[in-house]
Amino acid sequence: xxxxESTGGRPGEAGEADGDGIPADGGGRxxxxxxxxxxxxxxxxVALESSVVATAVPQIVGDLGGFSVFSWxxxxxxxxxxxxxxxYGRLSDSLGRKPVLLFGTAVFLAGSLLCTVxxxxxxxxxxxxxxxxxxxxxxxxxxxLAADLYPLRDRPRIQARMSSVxxxxxxxxxxxxGLLAAHADWRWIFLATVPPAALALWLVHRHLVEPVRSCxxxxxxxxxxxxxxxxxxxxxxxxxxxxxxxxxxLSPPSLxxxxxxxxxxxxxxxxxxxxxxPILPGWVWRRRTIAAVNLALGALGLLMVAPMVFVPTYAQAxxxxxxxxxxxxxxxxxxxxxxxxxxxxxxxxxxxxRDTAVLGIGLAAVVLLSFPLxxxxxxxxxxxxxxxxxxxxxxxxxxxxxxxVQSTVGWEERGTTTASVLFCRQVGQSLGAALFGAVAxxxxxxxxxxxxxxxxxxxxxxxxGSLDAVSEALARPELLxxxxxxxxxxxxxxxxxxxxxxxxxxxxxxxxxxxxxxxRRFPVLPExxx
Numbered sequence: 001x002x003x004x005e006s007t008g009g010r011p012g013e014a015g016e017a018d019g020d021g022i023p024a025d026g027g028g029r030x031x032x033x034x035x036x037x038x039x040x041x042x043x044x045x046v047a048l049e050s051s052v053v054a055t056a057v058p059q060i061v062g063d064l065g066g067f068s069v070f071s072w073x074x075x076x077x078x079x080x081x082x083x084x085x086x087x088y089g090r091l092s093d094s095l096g097r098k099p100v101l102l103f104g105t106a107v108f109l110a111g112s113l114l115c116t117v118x119x120x121x122x123x124x125x126x127x128x129x130x131x132x133x134x135x136x137x138x139x140x141x142x143x144x145l146a147a148d149l150y151p152l153r154d155r156p157r158i159q160a161r162m163s164s165v166x167x168x169x170x171x172x173x174x175x176x177x178g179l180l181a182a183h184a185d186w187r188w189i190f191l192a193t194v195p196p197a198a199l200a201l202w203l204v205h206r207h208l209v210e211p212v213r214s215c216x217x218x219x220x221x222x223x224x225x226x227x228x229x230x231x232x233x234x235x236x237x238x239x240x241x242x243x244x245x246x247x248x249x250l251s252p253p254s255l256x257x258x259x260x261x262x263x264x265x266x267x268x269x270x271x272x273x274x275x276x277x278p279i280l281p282g283w284v285w286r287r288r289t290i291a292a293v294n295l296a297l298g299a300l301g302l303l304m305v306a307p308m309v310f311v312p313t314y315a316q317a318x319x320x321x322x323x324x325x326x327x328x329x330x331x332x333x334x335x336x337x338x339x340x341x342x343x344x345x346x347x348x349x350x351x352x353x354r355d356t357a358v359l360g361i362g363l364a365a366v367v368l369l370s371f372p373l374x375x376x377x378x379x380x381x382x383x384x385x386x387x388x389x390x391x392x393x394x395x396x397x398x399x400x401x402x403x404x405v406q407s408t409v410g411w412e413e414r415g416t417t418t419a420s421v422l423f424c425r426q427v428g429q430s431l432g433a434a435l436f437g438a439v440a441x442x443x444x445x446x447x448x449x450x451x452x453x454x455x456x457x458x459x460x461x462x463x464x465g466s467l468d469a470v471s472e473a474l475a476r477p478e479l480l481x482x483x484x485x486x487x488x489x490x491x492x493x494x495x496x497x498x499x500x501x502x503x504x505x506x507x508x509x510x511x512x513x514x515x516x517x518x519x520r521r522f523p524v525l526p527e528x529x530x
Contacts, residue, residue, distance in 0.1 A: 038203035047169035052177035066121025080132025082426040083233030089419020104137020115190035147406040156345035163338035232264035292518030299510035301428025306503035333391035340395025353404030360396030365507035372497035447491035
């Protein structure tokens with residue numbers, strides 16, 4: 001097929017190999033603790049930002065106004081991160097990881113400081129986008145450095161630490177955000193990120209020493225391609241975020257944005273085909289291993305929308321628990337995922353990267369299919385158990401794929417490869433939010449229109465008469481009559497069940513991508529001394 005398949009497959013000559021050819025000795029020098037601390041601090045900045053801000057939205061809206069557009073505090077950040085991932089990945093291969101990480105941390109730090117002085121919602125959204133421009137560099141480069149600095153057999157350890165940072169952030173972030181918003185001022189949420197960002201910046205500058213690499217492959221940076229990729233991604237993601245929310249999918253704005261995105265995609269192809277060192281090189285899709293991981297992690301991003309977005313609503317609207325308890329239900333997945341990821345090395349060393357991921361996503365599909373079978377009315381421990389099992393399954397799926405695909409390329413291609421799979425995961429998440437949002441809205445609309453509840457859109461005694469009134473009714477369920485509240489809970493439960501069925505279909509798509517596209521044994525390259 002490509003260079004990867006023709007040259008790989010016989011690594012580990014230095015010692016006995018197992019799994020996908022992972023050397024049994026696993027030598028190599030480990031980075032100093034200060035560098036590890038810098039990487040974890042940098043990842044923590046990315047992991048904390050959304051969970052901390054989410055709990056302070058009421059205070060932010062109360063101070064700045066702009067309730068109709070507050071969702072862009074998150075969508076704008078996500079858009080900026082997503083469209084910059086491939087750009088930073090290619091730049092890190094051309095210029096080195098350290099300058100890209102320093103630049104990203106500095107931009108994130110500047111965005112945080114700007115957020116503290118925002119004078120209205122539009123300014124805050126703009127400064128959040130600045131944060132996202134830095135967050136893309138942090139997310140991509142930290143993952144790449146984890147593979148650069150650790151030998152293959154030690155990478156599960158650092159990746160498990162990164163996963164634990166995400167898990168801790170999911171638990172601590174909402175509490176920290178609520179505490180600062182309630183007892184200080186919402187601006188402290190952004191100001192609180194400044195000291196760790198400054199410390200990470202100093203640690204990287206002072207202690208991260210990259211080995212000298214050959215400059216033979218360092219051509220001119222493809223700035224035209226970077227601009228084209230950024231513009232295309234921004235337009236398409238904007239269309240996905242706004243479609244079905246700000247305007248109908250088949251309306252002129254949606255069709256116009258999608259058409260503009262398709263035109264810009266053609267421009268990207270034309271520009272990249274002429275570039276000597278393209279931002280999006282064709283080999284990330286021509287090589288079977290990388291293409292399969294791109295597709296599989298894109299499906300992961302899509303299916304993750306189900307537990308992350310819809311389970312909190314399910315817990316509060318259907319089970320009747322408070323927001324704190326809903327967060328505890330969600331925490332089950334964030335606890336089992338890093339533990340499973342840390343243990344996955346014992347599996348993939350025996351059966352290989354691909355088969356371990358196949359096992360994980362197969363189990364995830366079964367777990368997702370079990371969610372609609374939960375009894376109604378249920379107890380909070382039941383969805384928590386489902387999420388606990390889902391996190392364990394996905395830990396077996398994601399980490400082996402990331403470690404495996406990073407191990408099939410050399411240093412000069414690792415940044416681009418890592419950014420490619422992370423970019424596909426982010427795009428999948430955006431697609432999932434749009435797709436599953438449409439599924440949930442269609443189910444709610446059908447169930448509510450079929451109830452004949454007689455209620456208007458005012459959240460009174462009857463069932464809400466429009467989708468816009470559902471959120472108000474869920475926020476104030478005491479205003480609903482008993483029968484109407486029961487029908488509304490049933491409609492929400494049906495909507496979430498349909499979303500989980502869609503997530504199970506995404507898991508099956510990931511399974512097929514691995515079985516049909518990925519080679520059974522990843523062609524792992526031999527370790528190279530720094």
